[in-house]
Amino acid sequence: MESVQKTIVRVSQELSCSPTSLRVAEHLDQCDELRHLRQEFLIPKISDLPPSDLSLVDGSEDCVYFAGNSLGLQPKNAKKYIDEELEKWAKTGVHGHMKGSRPWVWAEDNLEEPMAKIVGAKPEEVALMNGLTVNLHLLMLSFYKPTPKRYKILLEDKAFPSDHYAIESQIRLRGLDVADSMLTIEPRQGEDTIRTEDILSLIEREGDSIALVMLSSVQYYTGQLFNMEAITRAGHAKGCFVGFDCAHTVGNAEMQLHDWNVDFACWCSYKYVNSGAGGLAGAYIHEKHAHSIKPALMGWWGHNLKTRFLMNNEMDLRPGVNGFRLSNQPFLLVCSLQASLEIFNRTSMKDLRRKSVLLTGYLEYLIRHYYTKDPSDPDKPSIHIITPSDPEQRGCQLSLSFSLPIRAVFQELEKRGIACDMREPNVLRVAPVPLYNSFTDVHRFITALGSALSACGAKH
Numbered sequence: 001m002e003s004v005q006k007t008i009v010r011v012s013q014e015l016s017c018s019p020t021s022l023r024v025a026e027h028l029d030q031c032d033e034l035r036h037l038r039q040e041f042l043i044p045k046i047s048d049l050p051p052s053d054l055s056l057v058d059g060s061e062d063c064v065y066f067a068g069n070s071l072g073l074q075p076k077n078a079k080k081y082i083d084e085e086l087e088k089w090a091k092t093g094v095h096g097h098m099k100g101s102r103p104w105v106w107a108e109d110n111l112e113e114p115m116a117k118i119v120g121a122k123p124e125e126v127a128l129m130n131g132l133t134v135n136l137h138l139l140m141l142s143f144y145k146p147t148p149k150r151y152k153i154l155l156e157d158k159a160f161p162s163d164h165y166a167i168e169s170q171i172r173l174r175g176l177d178v179a180d181s182m183l184t185i186e187p188r189q190g191e192d193t194i195r196t197e198d199i200l201s202l203i204e205r206e207g208d209s210i211a212l213v214m215l216s217s218v219q220y221y222t223g224q225l226f227n228m229e230a231i232t233r234a235g236h237a238k239g240c241f242v243g244f245d246c247a248h249t250v251g252n253a254e255m256q257l258h259d260w261n262v263d264f265a266c267w268c269s270y271k272y273v274n275s276g277a278g279g280l281a282g283a284y285i286h287e288k289h290a291h292s293i294k295p296a297l298m299g300w301w302g303h304n305l306k307t308r309f310l311m312n313n314e315m316d317l318r319p320g321v322n323g324f325r326l327s328n329q330p331f332l333l334v335c336s337l338q339a340s341l342e343i344f345n346r347t348s349m350k351d352l353r354r355k356s357v358l359l360t361g362y363l364e365y366l367i368r369h370y371y372t373k374d375p376s377d378p379d380k381p382s383i384h385i386i387t388p389s390d391p392e393q394r395g396c397q398l399s400l401s402f403s404l405p406i407r408a409v410f411q412e413l414e415k416r417g418i419a420c421d422m423r424e425p426n427v428l429r430v431a432p433v434p435l436y437n438s439f440t441d442v443h444r445f446i447t448a449l450g451s452a453l454s455a456c457g458a459k460h
């Protein structure tokens with residue numbers, strides 16, 4: 001594939017304009033075969049987003065929503081489906097369990113197939129249930145079986161707090177020493193992200209003492225996408241189980257959980273999968289474990305559906321991850337997830353990724369153009385991109401490290417209708433999401449950033 005930079009330069013030559021011109025963005029939008037998917041989402045208007053400043057921007061315009069890594073936008077059909085179920089509940093009460101297009105007793109069963117497609121698994125390897133951290137615990141209860149020799153869990157240094165706490169408490173639950181049992185890996189001195197070779201050599205070196213390799217697949221802070229296939233192979237070569245937290249990967253990058261032989265995985269569905277905060281989370285267990293790995297905790301929803309309601313108290317456990325189900329499903333959460341998965345079903349992760357590489361590459365190109373550090377002009381604000389520049393090692397998010405404190409700049413961006421995420425002291429995480437963001441959004445972001453920096457008195 002033509003490199004992103006080449007594409008941008010070629011388009012600008014065809015249009016006889018500068019590569020930084022808005023016309024390039026507009027042209028890329030016209031060529032974008034997925035642009036119609038944006039219409040399936042509700043995009044907040046600038047005037048509805050405090051603290052926008054309507055003396056600076058037109059409040060009736062859509063905001064530039066680059067916060068999909070934190071919370072995806074609402075699919076238009078979410079409300080329709082929720083209304084349908086509320087109506088059904090009002091009119092038929094308990095009969096709603098068996099009636100309508102989403103009988104509550106098995107409402108989520110229709111969603112496992114589209115979800116499995118997104119993560120590269122078989123439908124029977126995926127369960128939609130609970131929240132992410134709950135699923136992480138349930139999976140670790142079965143996959144983390146420490147012995148005196150093999151008892152460590154490998155995770156990233158500065159892992160997402162919930163994952164860190166979950167792992168820490170699982171270790172404590174087994175009566176083990178936390179400091180000795182948590183093996184963390186961090187970037188080399190002076191580097192921002194972790195080299196794959198360093199992960200592999202650590203597993204090679206310490207693998208005999210590692211029970212579980214438990215990394216995120218896209219690191220939430222740096223945006224680094226780990227080589228899940230190579231890590232899984234290395235872990236298995238040393239006899240470890242390998243699991244991933246795919247919260248920032250699902251709906252963002254292509255995965256082949258089954259083919260890569262990943263033992264287990266979990267994810268939430270409210271980031272790139274747009275199901276709304278606290279939406280129904282996912283869990284995956286490879287089919288090779290379907291009969292050997294059992295849930296530590298059981299509930300009636302893990303029982304074979306055909307005989308579940310005989311209520312004879314003899315567990316007929318569903319194989320694999322479905323046996324890990326505990327409770328009946330929250331039907332309102334099924335609705336919004338269904339609305340989102342239907343949109344994914346109109347495209348493929350492959351096509352989304354193709355757009356994503358260009359969209360994020362375009363953002364990267366413009367940031368480098370305007371904000372590369374200039375040693376002869378130390379007062380000019382500069383941006384260092386923490387996220388790897390290799391598209392194979394990232395999803396859509398870029399983490400931007402500024403040469404100046406970020407809080408005031410972030411506030412100025414918000415006033416201009418930009419939604420993204422700030423981490424003090426100086427990092428912005430911006431996620432152009434291929435499902436609903438446009439190349440024009442990227443251009444508007446860069447323009448707003450220049451204006452925000454000027455408003456903060458930075459030389460620009």
Ligand SMILES: *Cc1c(COP(=O)(O)O)cnc(C)c1O
Nearest residue numbers: 131132133160162220245247268
């Ligand atoms: C978003 C995220 C979570 C959030 O966990 P919940 O149980 O959904 O609140 C946990 N871990 C990672 C890596 C995340 O990105």
